[in-house]
Every structure is written in structure tokens, then in C-alpha cells.
Amino acid sequence: MTAKTAFARNQWYVVAYGTEVGREELLARTVCGEPLVLYRTEEGAAVALADRCVHRRYPLSASRLDGDRVVCGYHGFTYDTTGTCVYVPGQRRIPRTARVASYPLVEQDSFVWVWIGDPALAATTAPPRAPWLADPAWATVSGMEPLAARYGLLVDNLLDLSHETYLHGGYIGTPEVAETPITTEADDEHNIVRVSRRMADAACPPFYAKSTGIEGRITRWQDIEYHAPCLYQLHSRIAPVGVLPEEDGSDPNGFHTEIVYAITPSTENTTYDFWAVARDFAQEDQEVSDFLHKFNREVVLQDVTALDLLEKIVADEPDSVQELSINIDTGGLAARRILRRLCEESGTAEGTAEGTAAAARAAR
């Protein structure tokens, strides 16, 4: 565990839900140490600009829109959607260097993704998908909780679900989660870690019993797919004990839940914890949706409380403190290894978050 956080640059990150970006208020978010301001044009396109006026560093998020342009609230420097300055006070000539960075942006699956790194490289790759979240065949609840902890602690947390039994006992945890061994697979070429836990005969968490109508014990599968650095998917399948998918791969008797997290590093010690839960059953049942939103948010807040506490501990400890890893940590350790490589590849291996952000600014 290092006391400093490195960021993987030249990557797509979720910065917001599409519904959070509008015209009434400018949205300020910091991703990988870079301050961004987000808004929509009159035609509805989302825009992400660097949130610092070139003149005296005033945050554009504390400004206002004039049509599709942002007018700085301090001295009126005005920027168009490409970040080019189109007005300065007291003179007609606009300096040629007067522009702020504009960030490549993709909207899909209910998320707004921004590219952090060299904009010229954005077209070389696409953000990973989470199609269920915007698919009318699925019912989705979602939210975002800010975390006062480095993003690595959330990656650790989500890659090892044995904590469900203890931190989320009575919610989504049952004894079988901690007891059942996992299989782990690291796909270093595509930066994906897969962790699979297949419980053939497990207690049914009360929520699932209620929303699926299953009585008695269940077959419960938890198949994690982590697309480093930002997107985490937990493919969850439950069914009465012994009920498996058909030979052709279809699964009419299973109940499927897609639990999606976007793990977005904000600063060295803060993280955006986007969470969404999509299901292919009881889609029309508003009571189930309401309950699931409340319930899953409580589970996320249990993690937030634990990780905020843990951040204070690791932030105070020297780098030399040892952890003790066991089998359940295989997925988390694979994720750390891939993240370390992604940081190295973006030139910030030994760098800190501060260094990264400074490098980013210098590079522009």
C-alpha cells in the first residue's frame, strides 16, 4: 500500500450520469486531479472543459452560460464549446493562447465518459459498455456517492466480495460468500480481471426471496468482470438450488442482476463511487425498484463508511507497513498489478497525483 496515488492516464472515466449535466447549473467534477466543468449546449450536447479560466485561474464552474458559451464570473473571459476564448474585457484583440482544454466525451449507457490524457489518443479506444443500464428490457436503479478515500481502496473492496458476509451481513452477505472459494482470471491484454464465485447451495438473502418469489435455498453465482481502470461489473445469477442455464446458453429460469460500478479517481484521496443495479425480473414493480434503490444505497454507504475510515488509517501509515494477502485477494492483487502497469504506461508510475496533474497541465 503506497501513501501516494498514481492515476492511469490515457483512459476513459465516467464523470457523471447524463442526467446530471444540464444548462441550469454548471457541474464541477475533478477526475484524476484535473478540474472539469460540464454543461450542455442548447442542442443538448454535453461539453467538458478545463475548469480554470486562463486569465487568473478562476473556476468556470462558478460562472454562467451565455448561449453555448461560458462567461467567466470574475472578469468575463468567454469560451466556446471547444474551449477557445472568444471575448476578453477592455480590448478587441484576443490572445491566441487564450483557450482552455476541451475533453473528448462519450455518452452511453446513461454515463458521461471523458478521456483523461492526450486527446489525440481518445479515438484509439472506446469506453467499455454497460448496456443493461439503458436497455428498456432491464429495470435500473442508480446513484453516486462521493468517497473520501483513494480509488484503490474501492477496487480492493469490490474485487473481494467475501467482505459482504461481514460488512454487509443481513443485507447481501450470507455465510456462504466468505466460505466459498473463488476462481480468478487476469486478462492482461485487455486489462480485465474476472473473479468467479459459484455457490451451488446457499441461503437466499431476504431481498432476493422477496423480489423473485423463490422459496428456500438458492444457486448463487457472482461473476465479476473488472475493466480497469474504471468499469466494474458484477453479473449475478440466482435460481432455486439445482436450476441451471439451458445447454444453448439461454437461462429462462434464472434471475439476473447486473451490478455496475464506475470507480472514478477524483483527487489523490477522493473517489466518485457511481453504482447502478439492473435486473431482468419484476421490471415493472415500482415497489421493488424503490426498495432496491434504498437497499443498495445503504450497502454502498456501508462501504463508504468503512473505506473513509480505512483511508485515514493508510494515509497516516508509512509505506513500509505490510499487508497479509490470502486466496480471496487474488483478484484484487491482479487488479492492482494491471493498474500499476497502466500508470507506468501513462508515465506516472513513480509519480504522484500532484505530479500527474502538473504534467497534464504542462503538456497542454
Added chain:
Amino acid sequence: MTAKTAFARNQWYVVAYGTEVGREELLARTVCGEPLVLYRTEEGAAVALADRCVHRRYPLSASRLDGDRVVCGYHGFTYDTTGTCVYVPGQRRIPRTARVASYPLVEQDSFVWVWIGDPALAATTAPPRAPWLADPAWATVSGMEPLAARYGLLVDNLLDLSHETYLHGGYIGTPEVAETPITTEADDEHNIVRVSRRMADAACPPFYAKSTGIEGRITRWQDIEYHAPCLYQLHSRIAPVGVLPEEDGSDPNGFHTEIVYAITPSTENTTYDFWAVARDFAQEDQEVSDFLHKFNREVVLQDVTALDLLEKIVADEPDSVQELSINIDTGGLAARRILRRLCEESGTAEGTAEGTAAAARAAR
């Protein structure tokens, strides 16, 4: 923009309004990183001593007066108005080194000025004047707002009034302020920067219309005179369009407002923002005074909010971050240049606030 703040020593600074210094409570203020305690003698003279007992560093401002002497609230070390220790507990002999610094002090124009630097040099210069503030021919409203920002940000702010249009729109700003070019003059010999903006035909801010009775558009002059490091004057003149001063310099048909700021560095990242507004019209109208006090305080607080926000940004950024300056910044850049020289002359050019304060203590 440097992340560290240097202080110009061997200078006069406003530490308080005279009305803030009394006998009921000892007043604690920190100027250029030096902690001071202020009080009045029984005869009414203001006294400024270093706010740290020589014994165990307890703040004398947490103590009490015994006649004209300060009795330390921890162990009773007692100091006279010159800072000499005249009593210690448990023994008769008082160590010869038992004294705290006493600061040269001048009361004028409603302000208490203290000399920060070598006391022997205090007599070589006098604090600049702001005579309107104590002149019965003028009506004055005033206040002080503490700023959680380095003093340089307030100097920048006040030397470039184009921000009135944006930050104070609807208050003192109208479009003409940002649109009208300025003339700037730097008097390096006397450490004065002058910035002049003369609007021949401008909208009249609602307040001025109400208090002067002028209908329609106005001629509006804003003549800044910044006496570095501490005193800022804005000589404001308004009159109906086309109405100018007489040939002999008299100006019976103009309305004059003297807006005075004392910009006093407290710590590296905090500043005392003293503000006063004197007018030579409607002097007896209490309603105008009340309105003007409330109104100008709101304007000052708009600056406070903006600068406190800006401080957080620049404090987190590396020194290498570039600003982009244009014509409106000529006055501010001249002020920065003079302040840098004053810091150099007082030997703290490359020093930080901490270094400065340490040097100050070591020198005594």
C-alpha cells in the same frame, strides 16, 4: 503566481480601526505573520506588543490588564507598555532579557497603523493618509472582513475593476466598466500605482441614481491610487453626462466618493480586508449611510467569496501554472512588481511567510 507569500517588511500596516482597540478586551491580530496584542492605556494611548509571553509562549491576548500593564494569564509574567517585564512569579530578580517587542504605532484617519520591521526605521517614513475617513465634511461607512486568501489576490482584485461588471453585476458594475480602456502609471519612487478609467457616457448604477438624484446617464471616473503595500484609494467622481470640473479645479457639480481599502497581510493565506466609503454628498442622510454600509459590505463579501475560492485553487497548484495577462492587468502587474521589490528590499524576496516571521523573531 507563487504558492508562497512573501511579506514586505519595514512598512506601515493598518492593524485595526481605532474603535476596535480598548480596555475591556485585549485585541489579537496577526500582521505579516507576527502575532500582536493591542490595548489602550488608562489615558487612551493605543499599545501594540508581541502576543507571546517570553516564558512559555502563552498569548498575552488571552490575559488581562492591570492598570496599563498586561498580566500573562498562565503564570503572571507582567509587562509594561514598552514590553518590559516588570514581574515574574516566585522570585524578585527579573531577568534582563525578559521583554516582548513593542511596535511603533500611529493613529490617524480612523486607523491604527503599526510598523512591521526594524523599529529604528519607523521614524524614517509616515503612513500614507486617507483624510476623508476622519473629516467631518465627509460621511463615512466602514468595516473589516477577514479573507481566507493571500493578500496578493486582493491587490490583483482591486487594481483591476473590470471585474465589477461580472462579480458585482447589478451592484456597482455596469457593462461600461469592462469595456472602457484604462491608463496606468507606476511611480516606482513612491511605490504608487495609478489606474484611471474615465467613462464619458455610462449607465448609472441604481445606488448612485438614488443617492445623488441624477437622472439618466453619467460621466463616471474611477481613479485608483495604490500606495503599496497597504493603502488603496479609489477616487470616484460621477456627474450628469458632460458635466466636468471647473477650470480652476473646483468641482461643485460632481459627486465624489472616496473608497479606501487597507490590505493587511495576516498569515501566508489570510488577509484583513479593511474597507471604508466616504462621500461628500447626502452627508446627513442616515438612510443613505445605512444603505451604503449594507450595500458596500455585500460587494466586499462578493470579493471575499471569490477570493477565498481562488485561494484554495492557487494553493493547490504548482508554481509552474501560467496565467494569461491582458491590458486590464497592467495595474495589477505593476503592483506585483513593486511588492516584489519591497519584499526584496526587506530581505524576504525568496523567503516565505514562515521564514519572514522567524527572521523577525530572531532579529529581536
Added chain:
Amino acid sequence: MTAKTAFARNQWYVVAYGTEVGREELLARTVCGEPLVLYRTEEGAAVALADRCVHRRYPLSASRLDGDRVVCGYHGFTYDTTGTCVYVPGQRRIPRTARVASYPLVEQDSFVWVWIGDPALAATTAPPRAPWLADPAWATVSGMEPLAARYGLLVDNLLDLSHETYLHGGYIGTPEVAETPITTEADDEHNIVRVSRRMADAACPPFYAKSTGIEGRITRWQDIEYHAPCLYQLHSRIAPVGVLPEEDGSDPNGFHTEIVYAITPSTENTTYDFWAVARDFAQEDQEVSDFLHKFNREVVLQDVTALDLLEKIVADEPDSVQELSINIDTGGLAARRILRRLCEESGTAEGTAEGTAAAARAAR
């Protein structure tokens, strides 16, 4: 005064009152920078373990008991009272290195003492005694106030009672305390400092008059015995003027109060201020007990307020700032000298609190 705090290791420290340690809640305390968790077994024995799970550093104090074992609230690592891990999730084999430190512990005189340092050395010495606190012949009131100040400031405070006259005027201070010279004796072999102040004819603080029935002036003895680093005793004797102990050492006409402090360093800038007042008069009078608890707590809080303020000052000052010491400081300076030697002997002389804690962890 150094800005960094060194800790004396291989020493006993009071971590809690026995009544604070139970089974309902795990008690978290940090001593000399080392985080501890305390609880009682089903049989009632107090246990002190390191408060960090070996797996991912989660605090065991945020966990729960299972019988006499602590179950980590994050992933279920389970420890017995010796700190040995007896369960991990998802596998049968428990790594041999899976253990947390268990701290030697002694309960006596109402206190729980823990040994900070090499556990093998704990048996070489015993914690100092304060027998009055658990003696039915004495009536005791007690409490603990957390201090946002380094422990050295509390040692300074308690070794020089002349501050009673100023900081506690109207409470326990009268003019004679500051006026009366002291005698000091440093026993470097046993790490004890004695400071004695014998007032033959002094005003009687109102509280003593009320609880003893003495009218008029008193003979007042204050005999300090500081057992560095943690235990401070103030043997207080009052009697009508001229009434002395008998030749055989008995003292039937004196009123005795034993004021005990345990000064326990928590972090570099925080301290536990345990205080207890035992008396051999009016033992059955609940009104006196209630008053004395309230009254002495107020006195302690006067110190807390002053020392918290002083900490902020010294934390901001460079190490080069000079203090001025006089006769009253002889005891405090002797205590500082002994503490410095104890720190040196435990290898943390030039080390900081952080270094100390890191060394402690590395050594395990």
C-alpha cells in the same frame, strides 16, 4: 521546545480506567502513536491488541466480539486474546504470520496500564502505584479529558503550580502559590522529580474551607512527585496555620488530598489527561464528592483550554524560538531532561512520533 514529539518507549502507560473496558463496545485508544483495541474476556480479564487487522489494516475496534475473540468487521479475520489469528475467510490454512501484537497489561489502582515497547522487557519493571484511588479509606473522584496538545505541555503545566494563581484564580489558586518559592529534587535513577512548595500562612481556597470546616488562614503543603513518564502525584496537606504533623509522622489534624494525573501521550499532538482526586476527609459526604468532581473537572478544563491554545502556537513556530526559564521552572526542566533521556534510551531521541510508531511496527 521542539516541534516534534518523541515518545519514551519501554514504559508503562495508563490507557484507560478499568471501568472503561468492557464487552459491549471495543475501546479504541492510541498510546505513543500505537493504535490499541481494548476489551474484556467473558471471565473479565482486560485484553489489549494492536488495532489493525493484518489483512488490510482495518481497525479491529470497528469490529465485534465472538466469545473472547475479535472478528474483523471487514473480511472476518478472527483473533484470540493473544493476537493470534484463528480464522480467515475462504480457506482452511491460516498463514503463520497472521497475528497482531498483544500488549502486556496490568490493572491496579483503578487504572489499566499497558506496556509500550519490547514486550520481553515488560516483566523487568512494574507500573508505579497510586493506591489511594482504590482504597476504601479514601473517597475518590476522577475523569479523563482528551487534550489536543503534546504531552510535554501537560508535564510543564503540572510541574509548575504557580500557574494556579493565574489560570485557576478563584478556584485552587491564591496569591501565595505564585509567591512562595519551591524546592526541587531530581532522582535520575528512578526517574522521579519532586517539587515542594510549603506555604506556612496562606489564604484558604473557598472549596477547602467548605469541605474541611477550617476557618481562617491555613498551612498549605503541595508536594509533587512525578514518576516519568506517565504518573503524577500531588500530595496536598492543609491544616489551620501552625498545625503540623506529629513527631511520629502521624497527622491526625491535617487534611490530605492526593491529586493524581496520568499523562498519556496519544499522538504527536494529542494526550489523554487522566485525573483523580482522593481525600481522607468527608469521605461519606456525597455533596462534597459531587462538588469536587465538578470543580476539579472545571480546573482541568481550564488547563485543557490553555494547552490546546498553546499547542497551536508552538506547532506553528520554528524550533529556534527561545523560552525564558526562571526558578519556578526547575521541576519542569528536570522532567524534560529525564524524558529526553528516556526517549534516547528507547532509541527515539532524534526520532519523531511517526518514526517511533514506524519503528515499533517494523520491529514486530
